[in-house]
Amino acid sequence: MKYSGVFYFYTVFEEIYSPVQKIAFAPLNNLFVKRDDLIDPYISGNKWRKLKYILAKAKAAHKTHLVTFGGAYSNHLVATAAAASRSGLTATAFVRGEEVQNEMLLLCSLFGMKLIFTDRESYRDKCKLYKQHFADEEQTYFINEGGASPEATIGCAEIISELTEPYDHIFCAAGTGTTAAGLLRGIQQHQLNTKLHIIPVLKGASFIEEEINKYAPISHHLELHLDYHFGGYAKTTPELISFIKTFTAKTGLLLDPVYTAKMFYAIQDLAKQEIIGKDEKVLAIHTGGLMGLFGMKHKF
Numbered sequence: 001m002k003y004s005g006v007f008y009f010y011t012v013f014e015e016i017y018s019p020v021q022k023i024a025f026a027p028l029n030n031l032f033v034k035r036d037d038l039i040d041p042y043i044s045g046n047k048w049r050k051l052k053y054i055l056a057k058a059k060a061a062h063k064t065h066l067v068t069f070g071g072a073y074s075n076h077l078v079a080t081a082a083a084a085s086r087s088g089l090t091a092t093a094f095v096r097g098e099e100v101q102n103e104m105l106l107l108c109s110l111f112g113m114k115l116i117f118t119d120r121e122s123y124r125d126k127c128k129l130y131k132q133h134f135a136d137e138e139q140t141y142f143i144n145e146g147g148a149s150p151e152a153t154i155g156c157a158e159i160i161s162e163l164t165e166p167y168d169h170i171f172c173a174a175g176t177g178t179t180a181a182g183l184l185r186g187i188q189q190h191q192l193n194t195k196l197h198i199i200p201v202l203k204g205a206s207f208i209e210e211e212i213n214k215y216a217p218i219s220h221h222l223e224l225h226l227d228y229h230f231g232g233y234a235k236t237t238p239e240l241i242s243f244i245k246t247f248t249a250k251t252g253l254l255l256d257p258v259y260t261a262k263m264f265y266a267i268q269d270l271a272k273q274e275i276i277g278k279d280e281k282v283l284a285i286h287t288g289g290l291m292g293l294f295g296m297k298h299k300f
């Protein structure tokens, strides 16, 4: 039986809590972390940043139904589901691959998201899928996989606007590169003298430069580090897992094996090689995504 009652929606994208905290992380003496992981447990980190202006645009256009795409462990799906339910919108997701159940999809369903499992072949053509299912629905709003869009980069650029101090280096993990593009935009807009170090988590991710360039012109600020993928997307090694355990036990910060662990590992490695000076001011963006840990519990 379905419960029906009156619910009150609160505004999702107003005030946020994302402090900058200093952590002890040898050999660096000045490592700071932008705690975007604290923004929200479900609309986590950069997914909150990306959805902020996407949802604003959808609402301004009087759209009531969000449709998006992702893999079965996608942080973006959970974030979209949570943001939709809190904003009084409905949501549907095309989920790549055959029907499965896991912690992430359970959250999506609890937030009221409708899941359409889609074979990998059909999944590739997202516009076609969208048209097949929703061509006649005027109130439906298309959100690309991972939220990739100009609106997403505007939201991510705000990470830079919130900083009250200059940094020599800013680090961020990358999947699609949309967050990286937003950060680069922010650095350019504020005319900062900061190097932006991007750690792609996919293997052979040189495509990412082109992806970033769609939203922000490539400038001398950007530095890509293509060798910290640990075998590819969602792949880990015993060394990475051991790094996560030590890091979390010593700093009290949780990392996810897919994104933030690879970034912090890269920071430490570059510092050990003295490519980053131990007294330079470094800011790591904690992009959240910690729910993903539970899907990888077998690795620990």
Ligand SMILES: *Cc1c(COP(=O)(O)O)cnc(C)c1O
Pocket (backbone or CB within 6 Å): 045, 046, 047, 075, 076, 146, 173, 174, 175, 176, 177, 178, 179, 180, 256, 259, 260, 287, 288, 289, 290
């Ligand atoms: C999605 C995600 C990223 C990657 O963001 P892109 O904009 O696709 O590069 C990084 N970190 C976490 C925790 C994420 O969930």
